[in-house]
Amino acid sequence: MSNATTNASAGAPARLEHTELPRKESNGPLRKQLFAWILLAPTVIGMGVFTVIPIIGSVVLAFFRWDIISAPEFVGFENFVSVVTNPTVRVSFLNTIVFVVIAVTLQLGIALVLAAMVAERLPNWLRVFFRSTFFFPLILSAASVSIFMGYLFNEQFGAVNWLLGLIGIAPVPWLTTPTGAAAVVIIVYVWQNFGFSFLLFVGGLGSIPKEIYEAAEIDGASGVKKFFNVTMPLLSPTTLVASVMAVISALQVFDQPYVLTRGGPGDSTRTAVMVIFESGFQQLEFGRASAIGLLLMILIMAVTYVQFRLSRRFVFYQ
Amino acid sequence: MTTQTLEAPAAPKRARRRPGMNWSLLGRLAVLLVAAVLTLGPVMWTLSTSLRPPSESFSLPPRFLPWDPDFTSYAGVFEQIDMIRLVVNSALTTGLIAAGQMITAAMAGYAFARIKFKGRTALFGIVLATMMIPVQVTIVPVFMIIRGMDLADTLLALIIPAVPTAFGTFLMRQYFMGIPLELAEAAEIDGASQWRIFRSIYLPLATPGMAIVGILAFNYHWNEFFRPLILTISEGNFTLPLGLVSLQGNMGTGSISVVLAGVILSMIPALIVFFFGQRSLRAGLTAGIGK
Known part of the structure; x- marks a missing residue:
């Protein structure tokens, strides 16, 4: 983000001088x-x-209690404090954080491994096939994806348990247990979104000069060594951008848990944005919905800031 | 081909490594194929199941290839819900948002890129800053403003707030900055007005950029769920994702092939974009923040 800003402002002045001709x-x-x-x-x-x-x-x-019908009542920080005091709100924030950590790690890991595999010598038609395939889920609606995934993970009739049965695994109660439901939400989310990180990594890998690998090969570096000592450091700017964007979008997760589980069983898959929706538009607690929204935004900004600060220490710019 | 002749002296070394290379290539292909199967499998199952008769839709073993297609479920989805209405609503909403974004982003992007005016840098900074604000944070006041404008539960409630686009403006600004200035200078000498320079010289050259903005807007809003869920109330104003989720809710584990037929039908426009606009979509998504 700030990359784009600095680029833009750096590019502008040179052109401005051009427009300011006497005419x-x-x-x-x-x-x-x-x-x-x-x-x-x-x-x-x-x-x-x-x-x-x-x-x-x-x-x-965010500082008022208001249900649209009666007059708004000033409540100070009560709505913000609800994140700690209200069990449902607290659990959903914790759920969101756990979700972000697991989903983003999986998403980036899968995307990076697949991108590295596609980037190496491969017939071009295969490269195009894999790239299009991994990109495909991104064009679907998260709601539709969650509908068919919900059927696939059905305990009795779902294809997933049927396939697991073939290798002798007893039916897993996916959507009816807290852990199972959380796992499904994560799997469905990662299934749909890893392609985006994959695209970023493919772009990043493409910009690493071939000569560096050749030099490493001459020095006798193996495939794994090349990956950790050449690819990873040179890819770190891409990794940073990909992780910031993945975290921002994962913090806002809503469609998948709403369609798959409605937040259940219990509160086990309730997320921060689901609580915004429920407090605001079901319980008519508009003040609380606003406060939770602001907290989410602050969290997003803080994460972005920390990730860019960390990058100064760890990211290797060529 | 040229590399082969260049690397000729190193041939013995390469020959020794050949078998190893092939094994790693096979290993890579195996992993990539498994990933591809896991990615396409659920969609193939959805397509195949939508083509089974409703009574067999949940019977095992699951089917991943659509042999012996049966179209009863496709007729069923039009009977169960007002599918035509959903398609019309989605098409209207998405089409108008995309068109509105293309036009307004081109206008604003041009002003930021090509005209020097007071407060330009600050205003552009504000526009960029709004990209950081997630839609969920503003949804409560937006809902109230929409009510205040007497647009509650109309398609306009979905369309109007989605037209101003920070990301589109940013993209179009970059695009206009890449078009050479000399064209405008020549036109200005010929006495063309500011409007003519924009409309007749720059705008036609910026159509590829506008296409990216339009395709991104289409892909995002066709699939959008959160805003329609909040801003529309009556079923007559539902968009496709909303209609399908409510159909799924009503069906339970009944004839799921009907729901899946609806899901497949709703994918068609996205598939068209995928096959014909994938390059633009990829370019737009990776140009910055895919919003």
Whole structure:
């Protein structure tokens, strides 16, 4: 993110000087400015009304108890504290964190291994086939995926337990036990999203110069050694971007647990965003929903910040 | 081919390593194939099961290849839910969001890239900052603003807030910055207006960038679940993902092939994008933050 920002601002000045040729005067800078604002109007007004005002509204609302019907009542930090005091809210935040750690680790690990395998010598048609295949789940809706995955993981009739039965494993109560349900949510999420990290890794691997590998080969480095001593360090900028993006999207997980389990059994698969939805639009606790949303946003920003700070120490830029 | 002649002197060394290389190639292929089967398997099962008669839909063994197709479930899904309505709603919502994003992002991106105005850097910074705000954080106030505008439970409630796009604006700005300035300078000397320079010179050159914005918007909003779940109430305004989830809820473990037929039908537009716009979609998704 900040990469893009710095790139953009670094690129701009050089071009600006270009526009500021003497001819600018004759065109009337005021008319040009007006034209700029006309072009910007839909985006700026739209973002003002649907992003900036709502975020301010959320901050204010987070300090009130309000169900739309009766008058809002100021409650101080009570809504924020609910993350600790309210058992459901607390459990769902903990669930979200556990989910993020496991799902992101799996997603990045699988994506990296597959990307490294695709990047090495391989007939081109096979490379295209694998790349398209791993990309495919990304175009589907998480809701649809969760619908058919829910059937596949059905305890009695599901294909997963049938296949496991072939190798002598007794039917697993996937969606009816807390651990099983959490596992299914993670599997379904990773199944759909690893392709995105895979694409990033394929791009990153493609930008590592071949000469470095040749040099390593001459020095007698084996495949595994090359991976850990050449690929991993040179790939670290990509790994950073991929992990930041994976964490941000995993923190917002909603569709899969909503469709697969509705948060159950018990609260075992309830996530932070599910609690935003339930407190706001089922229990009419709009203040609490706003507060949880803000906490989630702060968590997202903090994680992003920490990951970029850590990168200064560990990421190797060429 | 050229490398072969270049590496000729090293041939004995390569020959010695050949068998090892082949084993590792086979190993790699095996792992990649297993991953591909695990990726495509669930989708193949969905397709095959949707093509079984409803009464057999949950019978074992599961079927992964659609031999002996039966289309009863496809007729069934149109009887069970107002499938046409869902498709129309999804198409309208997604189409208008995509078109709106392409136009507004091109306009704003051009202003940021090509016109110097007061507060440009600061405003662009704010636009980029809004990319960091997840949709769940603003949903409560957005819901209230929509109610205030008297748009609650309409398709416009889904469309209007989704049109302004920070990511699209960012993408189009980058795109316009890559188009040479000389074109505009020549046109300005010829006395063309600012609007003509934008509309007739730059916009046609920026269509590939707009296509990326449009395809990304289409892919995201066609599949979107969270906002429609909150912003629409009556079934007449449901979009496809919402309609299918409610159908699944009503069916229990009944004739799941009907639900799966709906799922397969809802995938068709995404498949079209996959086969014809995959390059743009990949380019857009990896251009920055896929939003």
